[in-house]
Amino acid sequence: MVDTKSLIRASLEAGREFLRPPSESDDTGTPRATPALVPIRSLGENHRGRIARHLLALEPQDRYLRFGQWTRDEQIQQYVDALDFERDEIFGIYNRKLELIAVAHLAYAKDQRYDSCAEFGVSVLPGARGRGYGARLFDRAAMHASNDGVSLMFIHALTENAAMLKIARNAGARVERDGSESEAYLRLPPATLDSRMTEMIEEQIAQTDYRLKSQAKSFWSFLADIQEIRRSVIDANQRSSP
Secondary structure (H helix, E strand, O other): OOOHHHHHHHHHHHHOOOOOOOOOEOOOOOEOOOOOOOOOEEEOHHHHHHHHHHHHOOOHHHHHHHHOOOOOHHHHHHHHHOOOOOOOEEEEEEOOOOOEEEEEEEEEOOOHHHOOEEEEEEEEOHHHOOOOHHHHHHHHHHHHHHHOOOOEEEEEEEOOOHHHHHHHHHOOOEEEEEOOEEEEEEEOOOOOHHHHHHHHHHHHHHHHHHHHHHHHHHHHHHHHHHHHHHHHHHHHHHHHOO
16 A cells, blocks of 8 residues: 555645646656656546546547447447446546546446446546556556455456556456457455555545646636736737827
């Protein structure tokens, strides 16, 4: 588990970055390094629209790997509309612009005979890949499932979805291949006081991170409006000058 002091320290260090303009690159155009702590927060009903925008932004091939079939916009919207935030858990990672760049769905079994099982699915936008977000979301979902009394987490994925299966294998899951499809099974350890405290602290940090990003976005939007008004005034003065 992550040390509590490390979580708090990482959150404070990340907070120093929020008043920079909302850009994913530095002044030289080089992408900024991913912070040690990735704030992952639980998503509720009020995030449904952003989840839809995230999934609709995926390319056809990415949708195919995520859902195991070629998926049209209408099908994605139906999937989002059917999300049960009371039963399942949805986790997300927001960037500075408050765009969902990665989303995970931890779906609990509807049949009570299998209430100790949960299925994991994840999607990451192309520009945010290669930073380990999928693995971070998997770890977060596994910790939550364990704390919720789930003993088995599984992934149903296309065999060609190497990235997803790699995440599962690295976590210690057993992967079984059946032609074009694969199943990965991960036995979860029982919850501990440490795991419950870690999840609680991570969620609090993620919510604080979201509020800071929201405030920073409002701040830069306000400055942009001021600049626009200033340019309009200057242009009007120039037109009226003899």
